[in-house]
Amino acid sequence: MTAPPDDGTRVELYRTMVLARTFEEAMLREYHADKGPGFDIGKGLVPGEMHLAAGQEPVAAGVCAHLTTDDAVTATHRPHHFAIAHGIDLRRMAAEIFGRETGLGRGRGGHMHLFDPATHFSCSGIIAEGYPPALGQAFAFQRKGTDRVAVAVTGEGAANQGAFHESLNLAALWRLPVVFVVEDNDWGISVPRASSTCVPSNAVRAAGYDMPGERIEDNAVEAVYAAAGRAVARARAGDGPSLIEVHTLRLWGHFEGDAQAYRKDIEDVPGRDPLPTYERTLREAGLLDEAGAAAVKAEAVEKVEDAVRFAKESPAPDPAEAGRYVFADGGPA
Amino acid sequence: MTAPPDDGTRVELYRTMVLARTFEEAMLREYHADKGPGFDIGKGLVPGEMHLAAGQEPVAAGVCAHLTTDDAVTATHRPHHFAIAHGIDLRRMAAEIFGRETGLGRGRGGHMHLFDPATHFSCSGIIAEGYPPALGQAFAFQRKGTDRVAVAVTGEGAANQGAFHESLNLAALWRLPVVFVVEDNDWGISVPRASSTCVPSNAVRAAGYDMPGERIEDNAVEAVYAAAGRAVARARAGDGPSLIEVHTLRLWGHFEGDAQAYRKDIEDVPGRDPLPTYERTLREAGLLDEAGAAAVKAEAVEKVEDAVRFAKESPAPDPAEAGRYVFADGGPA
Amino acid sequence: MTATASRHRLTTAKAMVDGIAAEMERDESVIVLGEDVGAYGGIFSSSTGLLDRFGATRVIDTPISETAFIGLGIGAAVEGLRPIVELMFVDFFGVCMDQIYNHMAKISYESGGNVKVPMVLTTAVGGGYSDGAQHSQCLWGTFAHLPGMKVVVPSNPYDAKGLMISAIRDDSPVVYMFHKGVLGLPWMAKNPRSVDEVPDEPFTVPIGKARVARAGSDVTVVTVSLSVHHALDVADRLATEGVDVEVLDLRSLVPLDREAILTSVAKTGRLVVVDEDYLSYGLSGEVVATVTDVDPGLLRAKVARVAVPDVPIPYAHALEYAVLPRPERIEAAIRAVVGA
Amino acid sequence: MTATASRHRLTTAKAMVDGIAAEMERDESVIVLGEDVGAYGGIFSSSTGLLDRFGATRVIDTPISETAFIGLGIGAAVEGLRPIVELMFVDFFGVCMDQIYNHMAKISYESGGNVKVPMVLTTAVGGGYSDGAQHSQCLWGTFAHLPGMKVVVPSNPYDAKGLMISAIRDDSPVVYMFHKGVLGLPWMAKNPRSVDEVPDEPFTVPIGKARVARAGSDVTVVTVSLSVHHALDVADRLATEGVDVEVLDLRSLVPLDREAILTSVAKTGRLVVVDEDYLSYGLSGEVVATVTDVDPGLLRAKVARVAVPDVPIPYAHALEYAVLPRPERIEAAIRAVVGA
Ligand SMILES: Cc1ncc(C[n+]2csc(CCOP(=O)(O)OP(=O)(O)O)c2C)c(N)n1
Ligand SMILES: Cc1ncc(C[n+]2csc(CCOP(=O)(O)OP(=O)(O)O)c2C)c(N)n1
Ligand SMILES: [Mg+2]
Numbered sequence A, B: 001m002t003a004p005p006d007d008g009t010r011v012e013l014y015r016t017m018v019l020a021r022t023f024e025e026a027m028l029r030e031y032h033a034d035k036g037p038g039f040d041i042g043k044g045l046v047p048g049e050m051h052l053a054a055g056q057e058p059v060a061a062g063v064c065a066h067l068t069t070d071d072a073v074t075a076t077h078r079p080h081h082f083a084i085a086h087g088i089d090l091r092r093m094a095a096e097i098f099g100r101e102t103g104l105g106r107g108r109g110g111h112m113h114l115f116d117p118a119t120h121f122s123c124s125g126i127i128a129e130g131y132p133p134a135l136g137q138a139f140a141f142q143r144k145g146t147d148r149v150a151v152a153v154t155g156e157g158a159a160n161q162g163a164f165h166e167s168l169n170l171a172a173l174w175r176l177p178v179v180f181v182v183e184d185n186d187w188g189i190s191v192p193r194a195s196s197t198c199v200p201s202n203a204v205r206a207a208g209y210d211m212p213g214e215r216i217e218d219n220a221v222e223a224v225y226a227a228a229g230r231a232v233a234r235a236r237a238g239d240g241p242s243l244i245e246v247h248t249l250r251l252w253g254h255f256e257g258d259a260q261a262y263r264k265d266i267e268d269v270p271g272r273d274p275l276p277t278y279e280r281t282l283r284e285a286g287l288l289d290e291a292g293a294a295a296v297k298a299e300a301v302e303k304v305e306d307a308v309r310f311a312k313e314s315p316a317p318d319p320a321e322a323g324r325y326v327f328a329d330g331g332p333a
Numbered sequence C, D: 001m002t003a004t005a006s007r008h009r010l011t012t013a014k015a016m017v018d019g020i021a022a023e024m025e026r027d028e029s030v031i032v033l034g035e036d037v038g039a040y041g042g043i044f045s046s047s048t049g050l051l052d053r054f055g056a057t058r059v060i061d062t063p064i065s066e067t068a069f070i071g072l073g074i075g076a077a078v079e080g081l082r083p084i085v086e087l088m089f090v091d092f093f094g095v096c097m098d099q100i101y102n103h104m105a106k107i108s109y110e111s112g113g114n115v116k117v118p119m120v121l122t123t124a125v126g127g128g129y130s131d132g133a134q135h136s137q138c139l140w141g142t143f144a145h146l147p148g149m150k151v152v153v154p155s156n157p158y159d160a161k162g163l164m165i166s167a168i169r170d171d172s173p174v175v176y177m178f179h180k181g182v183l184g185l186p187w188m189a190k191n192p193r194s195v196d197e198v199p200d201e202p203f204t205v206p207i208g209k210a211r212v213a214r215a216g217s218d219v220t221v222v223t224v225s226l227s228v229h230h231a232l233d234v235a236d237r238l239a240t241e242g243v244d245v246e247v248l249d250l251r252s253l254v255p256l257d258r259e260a261i262l263t264s265v266a267k268t269g270r271l272v273v274v275d276e277d278y279l280s281y282g283l284s285g286e287v288v289a290t291v292t293d294v295d296p297g298l299l300r301a302k303v304a305r306v307a308v309p310d311v312p313i314p315y316a317h318a319l320e321y322a323v324l325p326r327p328e329r330i331e332a333a334i335r336a337v338v339g340a
């Protein structure tokens, strides 16, 4: 149905994944830079919980390749890869994570609460609760007579939350242009998929909502790209929602500081990293050589470090203004 | 799989349905007896909302025929037929509906809040929220090593609530002895099924929870009996939950006072009453003659009127004690 | 409005719908979503006639999936629509509060003011007709405690229309709580004050300004919604005994018109708070603290709080009336405070 | 306990687990359910070691389906088990509040006392480590406003154990709210008071009795949880200036020990309420009203309420600290009230 990605697109997919990974590596570094002595979660330039998405880049890259910034994406507590793949401004995103006045939310939101009207991007720290607002964005797009779509993301753990069910039913009932994405990284914090979900695939649940459901087993960006292409095309054509589940990989801990003692597969994890795999694929296809890969990486590093620098140099919000923006007039609470 | 009901059981099913209907007719009468002049919902011996289940008796009779009072039932805002089929004490139930101190909840609960520890019966006015507690009852039964089961009921409208999804997943995951029942009476208040549910049958959703799902199209008590027999047997055997959806009939309004102007099929409704149909079936089978049917009815009337009398003669709760029973020690709040 | 502006006698429910219709007429982006808002016209007549007038693309029945459709309202508001979304009974907030308080109410703040959620959440509140513990609550204290949403609680037809128009035009989320007992529904006991003359033209009542429903000098009764009617009835009765009661109708809990409370208490020196929500950790305490934050010396007598005494709303009529702030309890409280 | 009873120094988290373990040992019907309570031992170490000790049939990881598993706890409690169910962060109450407040909390009343729900709902509360608007709230005011559940809020190891044992043995539902900042977690800033000597033997702390954490004569600080630590630190500092602060640790919001509040305020005549929950319609107003219900004349100065000023908890450290009741704000409030 969807054409396989052309050569340019394949390199683009790679570029997106590298950018996302580079960002996560920088966050990892900055996050841990000043938590010591010991580890104090509230300390440092980037305090609080930090959920990084390393290993899950194929999902974001493959899906967002079909979107423009007129389309909406609602992501999860683990939002960076989707934000980046969807084209969010890196500087303002980094600044938000550093809690600066120049951030997407002027430092009020933080890494789980990134809102970008320019790309119709948002995320939420409450699992599965990003699905319902995506319906509303899709509803508004449909109503305006456009072919814009909304992508809604959850993890496999979140797919057992009530909001999942309600959202799929309503989207199907009203034929809303939504693509539901489930990132199955095998874990909901320390709880393995088999202890949370009674079926091996959320794709089988799609039938209960009269929508196509696909599961991609191997965390391969091009397989995601193909499935997402079908789903986005269907949504743009006015044929309603679809569900895509990707069996992906949580390369690191649930959040930073997670010792992962519960994770028996931990040895095996680095070998499953999708990034070198895809690099190899593109090399074998003659689309990338060592220099080319290095250039992609260098470009990503430059962008990310620029964003980090921007963030660090940006002013912190004025504590006297902590009460502003509770209401739409921007005034104090 | 399950044997068809034997002759005695068939008459029993009929008896249960007649008793439930007779109770509802009495409630209808008592409810409207003193709402005037005009109709004031807060007036009379039976004030408040009143959701009657006339037409839905086959579901309750067919399911509960497989239960003993050691099994649990959690019902909905429309609970009487299940309460009766499950063997709740009619007097204490009527007394509760009349708001008397002798009622199941000493008049604190009312018709949507019937709790009977003797039969492990309960219900809730919040749609679909009766499912989760049923899981806990099943969990306790399983843990005690018994083969007791829990039956959880919702309407088809409620099946689009998040609690439905969460409950089915958890029950399947932990192989809990639960039978999920969906009463599809075509309507959620004024909203037709097609405007609430994106699939023609909730039974198809069962596959998303790795459990058997069956839909019974014709509101026939023996079909319900057969399906429920399979589901209860499965649960007692330790094989986990099942889902049964019955296409039943809301003979009257959503609640009393509902003019049903939205209901285009209204003319057609009385002809679909399952009670005369089943009576005919039993007559044709030679299990019931006119006198027999009359006797069943007379017995039901006697029980129901006794219960109503008991309720009316019972004392009202003492307003000075309105604050009691908030906590388990029974003392004032 | 000019002096010749036309008016009609409307129930509170009709006035509310009138406000919605006026805004739907004026602004294409206003839509109505909820359970039974279409053909049924709202279980409590909160959308009667709107389907016929504006059609099924703007007045939309939803499945019983509050999380999904309230969330849908949020997303639609973010993209520029102005949805009015109905939660049929406030008592059901527990199935969908996350969308309401963690999303609808926080997005403005979390986005540093970059995203607006111009949405109205309408919901029916209140008891008094034996609907039991899950269908009779007010819960405005619960909503008002959580930041980021305005909370509006009209008591009469004029305010119902004016506050509704203000709510729809507000760029912040507004929770609009209508008490079943003030609506003037034909099938429920009602106070004569639930029908009144209302201007036909659109007009606004500012959100955050209390109204002195009755001026008086001996004691201040601070209250909202149906209890305003009861308080006024009691005040009329006590006036014949020479007790002059001031009744303050807050009209909104967020923002709370603290000035109005202070002004009145400064005048009377005596305070009774009447609240159909639960007593503890709610409106009544907040009103008291509004005074003590400034000067406890304003209070010349102990304060009386007439509220539901931390008991689920009982079903049986006599029990329910024992816990509700009925006129008898209000009167007794005023007498105690003024020493009459 | 005898004078020779053995004791160990424990963090609040360990003391809480100690209480759970003691009851699990004693009573087969006590089980633990929740997200990551098993192998992980609770995200905030609220169940560390229990899986190893009691096995997977009594310490059970759940799917992320709060409505389903809290409801399951209710049904299990009704059938005679004594479940301890964890809601990982109180901030998530919005996805499951119906089971909590309409079911767990109301079944006793609706059944006229015929059904008991002996369940403990544990949940982590509080901010101070930049976890943002959806993971930093206290919300005890929200729970305490709604009838039918006891609400327990320990501030230290001894109380954590004793209140946990009381909660498990209570036949009513108890919401047990532990502030992350009092747990003594190795990975979070902590007050020295989050480690203390705790008797090894089981013991109970009665639910509903406040504790005078520090006796004083000039001003009463009424507070709970982490703010107790801050208040004590401030009290120590002010003592050097001759300001004698009484600190009252409420320990539970429901029941509220109104006697203790009144006794203290009658003595000092001055009141500061410190509350990490939102300011309006919450704990601080209720404490004030407890006094004015009896005698506003007890208050010789205006009351200071130090709480989160109706703002979602901001992420950036400086903003968050500006809205939290940090020691600096507490100190300033006390100074203002005593005129020092
Ligand atoms: C309603 C709700 N319950 C619990 C949590 C706590 N929590 C945050 S992430 C998480 C695990 C989510 O697992 P999954 O959906 O698979 O996403 P992943 O973290 O694997 O990306 C949990 C339990 C939450 N944020 N919201
Ligand atoms: C969570 C929740 N939302 C809405 C309602 C209001 N309500 C009561 S019954 C009902 C319709 C239920 O339809 P269905 O589940 O099909 O049951 P039926 O009434 O047809 O038996 C609605 C919307 C409720 N009680 N709870
Ligand atoms: Mg996962």
Ligand SMILES: [Mg+2]
Pocket: B155, B156, B157, B183, B184, B185, B186, B187, B188, B189
């Ligand atoms: Mg129905």
